[in-house]
Amino acid sequence: VPTSPHGPRGHQQRASRDTGSHPPASRVDQARARATNLALVARTVFAADPPPTRADVAAATSMTRSTVSRLVDDLVDGAVVAELEPVAKVGPGRPGTPLVPHAGAFAALGLQVNVGYLAVVVVDLAGGIRTRRLVTDDLRGSGPAVVLERLATEAAAAVADLPPGLEIVGAGLALPGIVTTATGMLLRAPNLGWSDVDVPSLFDTARIGVPVSVGNEADLASRTVSLVSPGHPGALRDFIYVSGETGIGGAVVIDGLPLPGRHGWAGEIGHVTVDPSGPACSCGSTGCLEQYAGKRALLTAAGLDADASTTALAERVRSGDDRATRAVDRAAWALGWAVGGAINIVDVPVVVLGGHLREIASLLRPRLEATLRERVISAGWVPPTIETAGADPTPGAVGAAYRELERVIADPARWIDARPGTSG
Amino acid sequence: VPTSPHGPRGHQQRASRDTGSHPPASRVDQARARATNLALVARTVFAADPPPTRADVAAATSMTRSTVSRLVDDLVDGAVVAELEPVAKVGPGRPGTPLVPHAGAFAALGLQVNVGYLAVVVVDLAGGIRTRRLVTDDLRGSGPAVVLERLATEAAAAVADLPPGLEIVGAGLALPGIVTTATGMLLRAPNLGWSDVDVPSLFDTARIGVPVSVGNEADLASRTVSLVSPGHPGALRDFIYVSGETGIGGAVVIDGLPLPGRHGWAGEIGHVTVDPSGPACSCGSTGCLEQYAGKRALLTAAGLDADASTTALAERVRSGDDRATRAVDRAAWALGWAVGGAINIVDVPVVVLGGHLREIASLLRPRLEATLRERVISAGWVPPTIETAGADPTPGAVGAAYRELERVIADPARWIDARPGTSG
Numbered sequence: 001v002p003t004s005p006h007g008p009r010g011h012q013q014r015a016s017r018d019t020g021s022h023p024p025a026s027r028v029d030q031a032r033a034r035a036t037n038l039a040l041v042a043r044t045v046f047a048a049d050p051p052p053t054r055a056d057v058a059a060a061t062s063m064t065r066s067t068v069s070r071l072v073d074d075l076v077d078g079a080v081v082a083e084l085e086p087v088a089k090v091g092p093g094r095p096g097t098p099l100v101p102h103a104g105a106f107a108a109l110g111l112q113v114n115v116g117y118l119a120v121v122v123v124d125l126a127g128g129i130r131t132r133r134l135v136t137d138d139l140r141g142s143g144p145a146v147v148l149e150r151l152a153t154e155a156a157a158a159v160a161d162l163p164p165g166l167e168i169v170g171a172g173l174a175l176p177g178i179v180t181t182a183t184g185m186l187l188r189a190p191n192l193g194w195s196d197v198d199v200p201s202l203f204d205t206a207r208i209g210v211p212v213s214v215g216n217e218a219d220l221a222s223r224t225v226s227l228v229s230p231g232h233p234g235a236l237r238d239f240i241y242v243s244g245e246t247g248i249g250g251a252v253v254i255d256g257l258p259l260p261g262r263h264g265w266a267g268e269i270g271h272v273t274v275d276p277s278g279p280a281c282s283c284g285s286t287g288c289l290e291q292y293a294g295k296r297a298l299l300t301a302a303g304l305d306a307d308a309s310t311t312a313l314a315e316r317v318r319s320g321d322d323r324a325t326r327a328v329d330r331a332a333w334a335l336g337w338a339v340g341g342a343i344n345i346v347d348v349p350v351v352v353l354g355g356h357l358r359e360i361a362s363l364l365r366p367r368l369e370a371t372l373r374e375r376v377i378s379a380g381w382v383p384p385t386i387e388t389a390g391a392d393p394t395p396g397a398v399g400a401a402y403r404e405l406e407r408v409i410a411d412p413a414r415w416i417d418a419r420p421g422t423s424g
Numbered sequence: 425v426p427t428s429p430h431g432p433r434g435h436q437q438r439a440s441r442d443t444g445s446h447p448p449a450s451r452v453d454q455a456r457a458r459a460t461n462l463a464l465v466a467r468t469v470f471a472a473d474p475p476p477t478r479a480d481v482a483a484a485t486s487m488t489r490s491t492v493s494r495l496v497d498d499l500v501d502g503a504v505v506a507e508l509e510p511v512a513k514v515g516p517g518r519p520g521t522p523l524v525p526h527a528g529a530f531a532a533l534g535l536q537v538n539v540g541y542l543a544v545v546v547v548d549l550a551g552g553i554r555t556r557r558l559v560t561d562d563l564r565g566s567g568p569a570v571v572l573e574r575l576a577t578e579a580a581a582a583v584a585d586l587p588p589g590l591e592i593v594g595a596g597l598a599l600p601g602i603v604t605t606a607t608g609m610l611l612r613a614p615n616l617g618w619s620d621v622d623v624p625s626l627f628d629t630a631r632i633g634v635p636v637s638v639g640n641e642a643d644l645a646s647r648t649v650s651l652v653s654p655g656h657p658g659a660l661r662d663f664i665y666v667s668g669e670t671g672i673g674g675a676v677v678i679d680g681l682p683l684p685g686r687h688g689w690a691g692e693i694g695h696v697t698v699d700p701s702g703p704a705c706s707c708g709s710t711g712c713l714e715q716y717a718g719k720r721a722l723l724t725a726a727g728l729d730a731d732a733s734t735t736a737l738a739e740r741v742r743s744g745d746d747r748a749t750r751a752v753d754r755a756a757w758a759l760g761w762a763v764g765g766a767i768n769i770v771d772v773p774v775v776v777l778g779g780h781l782r783e784i785a786s787l788l789r790p791r792l793e794a795t796l797r798e799r800v801i802s803a804g805w806v807p808p809t810i811e812t813a814g815a816d817p818t819p820g821a822v823g824a825a826y827r828e829l830e831r832v833i834a835d836p837a838r839w840i841d842a843r844p845g846t847s848g
């Protein structure tokens with residue numbers, strides 16, 4: 001059965017359907033037009049707030065209401081979009097049916113190896129976190145093969161526990177280091193002590209049934225800031241994300257996406273030199289930002305155990321402890337220096353603090369703000385602002401799942417036509 | 425007379441010409457198709473090396489030879505493209521006529537205010553520099569109104585001296601500071617001592633007959649690296665350009681274009697802090713890169729007069745002068761530190777040295793290279809490389825003219841149809 005073209009330029013496509021001389025090319029064109037339009041409608045529904053009706057989608061896409069209705073029906077049948085109860089409109093006209101992302105059919109695995117934990121999340125298409133498995137451990141100096149085997153075991157267990165009907169569309173793995181997404185190679189993750197790790201050869205994807213695509217932890221975590229949920233842009237679209245853990249990762253986010261750079265390795269703000277005569281860094285350089293603002297370095301400098309909590313640190317500062325106060329001050333100053341340099345270079349004057357830096361943002365803010373105002377050449381015109389990331393404990397894993405789910409929104413035809421029982 | 429459509433999909437456009445029911449829309453579509461195709465042919469000719477024939481252009485654009493021939497004829501009539509003498513091909517077939525940029529009809533004004541000079545260049549569409557006026561002066565602490573008036577006088581003189589038939593398509597002004605191109609506002613140029621300068625209100629464009637668009641000096645100068653001539657990409661397309669004069673400007677160039685950032689203010693590498701306890705900078709911060717590697721700072725640190733030449737500096741270093749050697753070493757180290765941080769943040773591991781830094785590149789190279797290898801986290805995989813810009817003494821002005829000329833290549837129809845005596 002040939003698919004019918006639901007195009008914004010309906011009359012042109014009907015015309016091409018009338019020409020019987022090239023049926024295969026024409027059918028391919030029609031399928032492509034339908035796929036493009038399904039994606040446009042899906043993108044519109046996922047990005048809208050409040051939930052739009054079919055009429056709202058028609059207005060937003062400049063397609064006819066009947067074309068939109070057919071496309072929405074396909075997306076509803078395909079379980080990409082769901083319908084809420086009709087609500088009466090203010091004024092005349094039939095009540096509209098609000099459309100929302102469908103939460104019950106498609107999901108993605110988000111995986112994360114960090115210096116202090118392994119994480120597995122299952123995130124559905126509406127952004128709901130269905131499962132989270134968090135294994136806390138000290139992975140400094142660990143072996144990649146053993147760790148990725150443990151991660152695959154956790155991931156397989158998460159998949160086995162899923163409710164029936166939830167299809168995993170893909171898996172993303174967030175790593176705290178420099179990765180080449182196209183090949184799955186981790187070049188180096190200094191704090192893990194890993195280098196030249198061929199992830200695809202060590203992670204047994206047969207155990208989860210889908211391929212795994214790797215990414216840098218901060219790049220992926222930044223998606224939980226630029227997006228409210230998959231396909232739904234948040235208020236912040238241009239910012240420098242600074243991810244705090246033992247190491248410090250970063251991403252320069254422009255128009256919602258991390259700047260990749262030449263090889264996908266951009267954003268390594270944790271290894272910007274703050275003081276060349278400072279302590280040796282795991283990367284081989286000296287005085288890198290993470291030697292001042294990384295979690296272990298900061299806690300140790302504050303006179304606390306390297307595994308203490310930021311709550312303990314905050315208590316010490318509030319009680320007037322001099323050593324803790326100086327350590328936080330130095331971290332804020334180092335952060336301001338490195339981020340200030342980054343703002344001068346990329347002109348993105350919004351900083352978003354994640355990880356432990358988010359937890360102590362109120363302590364860091366005064367000195368960080370003052371340092372940025374002093375060091376950023378355009379600060380007199382646009383003063384840099386400091387924001388905090390959400391409180392999700394494994395934003396790298398969640399962002400990795402978001403990236404997989406966005407592939408469904410970008411090309412729903414590919415997914416819904418493959419589902420059993422859909423008309424396609 | 426209606427223009428005839430020269431489209432890659434000739435039969436579709438002929439079909440639309442046959443429908444007489446919507447003639448105005450159809451004529452607009454045809455004109456748009458012709459403009460798009462003229463631009464495609466122009467881009468192909470300007471970018472090609474060696475000069476292509478009509479057949480080469482047809483092969484490169486997937487248009488028919490007859491369509492290409494008509495478009496090329498229009499570009500030749502419009503003086504955007506010129507024909508060389510036919511050359512015999514190796515093998516059978518008629519000799520082809522090589523096509524090159526036309527040098528004799530369109531040109532642009534490139535203007536520059538730097539701390540040490542005013543410059544005006546006239547650059548033709550083939551990249552030839554027809555005029556260069558260079559007024560050396562110390563413009564620190566100068567008044568913007570007076571300086572821009574002097575610049576307009578020089579520009580008007582350059583226009584008056586032009587050979588007949590050379591049409592100025594626009595003027596670009598390179599400024600050593602933070603500018604907002606859309607409004608023509610210079611926010612600040614610390615070394616000039618200028619801030620909040622409304623350039624359009626101070627530069628009398630009536631004297632040159634074309635509007636002036638402003639830009640950052642390093643952003644514009646970087647075009648003389650990414651391009652061999654207008655429309656002709658060079659070998660380097662991704663690099664960090666560092667412009668050395670009294671101040672140090674920069675541009676992060678990705679795929680041939682400077683990264684703009686949020687407001688067009690990116691690339692301010694000269695104001696990245698190298699040592700917070702270092703000397704006060706004109707920007708209000710302390711220990712900025714330009715306090716170590718800026719020309720005046722470097723010469724003074726080397727024990728030379730601030731207005732001495734880099735040749736004098738190089739002689740001192742080669743003669744073993746300790747103070748000069750230490751000053752160059754410190755400049756190279758500061759440069760490596762700031763650029764190394766930039767490479768960590770944007771992952772563009774190619775540095776291009778311009779201005780006085782180009783002149784002393786061989787002195788800077790050993791320490792700069794070593795510092796980059798130490799400070800760049802990915803250096804073990806892709807070692808940063810150091811290149812030098814061309815020797816043009818006013819690359820900001822030339823790049824500003826390039827930017828104007830690229831508008832002709834991007835939309836030749838707009839220019840050739842306005843010329844007297846062309847069929848359009």
